[in-house]
Amino acid sequence: MKKSNRRNFLKKVTASVATLAALPVLSAKNQASFRFLRPPGSLSEEEFASTCINCGQCSEICPNRCIKYFGFENGLASIDTPYIIPREKSCILCMKCGDICPSGAIQPVKRTFEAITTQVKMGKAVVDKQLCLSWQGKTCGVCYRACPLPDVAIRVGRLEQPHVLAQCVGCGLCERSCIQLPQAIKIIPDYG
Template sequence: MNRRRRFLGQLFGVAAVLAASSHFPGGTALARGLQRYSTRFLRPPGALAEADFLARCIRCGRCAEVCPNSCIRYFDLEIGFSAMGTPYIIPREQACILCMKCGDICPTGAIQPVKRELDDVLAKVHMGHARVEKQLCLSYQGQSCGVCFRACPLQGTAMRVGYLEQPHVLDGCVGCGLCERSCIQMPQAIRIIPFWG
């Protein structure tokens, strides 16, 4: 099974590189195609800028296999052949815990290695940025909540709380999605806006 997956990954990787280099100079058309995808998604922590990521990823499947939180999935044909097999994360379903194992195992550097140290995380992880919908947030409606802040792995750097635990997103947010995943509101009052576009 692993040999078959690796073969398919290499096949799709070669196709994506050829598409990026010949039909879509710079890979920008690939990135534009992803922007039209209807579901909001994130790339794994340490992923390169989208065009470079798509050109380098060989669809080997190692990042999802090593993920202890099982948050990494792979695109099927719904997003188009050129991005098929690439890894993505839907934070509302399962967020990233910033373990950084995916970057350690990536064989091509499409996902860069990141040390589990604050400075390295802030410098290399750009998954997205959290946005609070105040009209949906319980803390902004007069009820103390604070669930998103307690879920944040970078408290005080990515998020702080104010009166009634009202969340305030800071510049240090890297977009792991744990705040969105933990939000008890439906629809969620905090969501990650991806940086891949």
């Protein structure tokens, strides 16, 4: 091998190793701005990452096709684990992912009002009153009508101003349906 070819080869190998070494660092910086949800019934984030066997069955059974899988964007510990971006596609609370999960990373939750409101903790909706049309004097109410738990997770006041209640499970249907750009209601994940 010529010296120039060897030198170029070594430069490429060094650059590749440096890029791979930087991936977890880059993703750690980006992770705070990358807002995602885990499927309903998921264990705490640390337990989830160590229990999930990356089988893909939760996504395959999801009728709404809202479950995706991480690449490198969330760090090496999260590779191939399922997540949901509610603005793109939200959870419809069918609870099928927990029924099929073979590892227990997603716990089964019965599809009953009581089970969902007590066992599902994906996150909680937060309203930005500066962006919300109803809080700006224009009647909207789209988030309320999208909620599968109206008057339990969210209620509306005058001009259909949304008020998020304690039993919000964080499914993201309100965020997905919000007509504002950027959205006036967002789910803040519960990675507990």
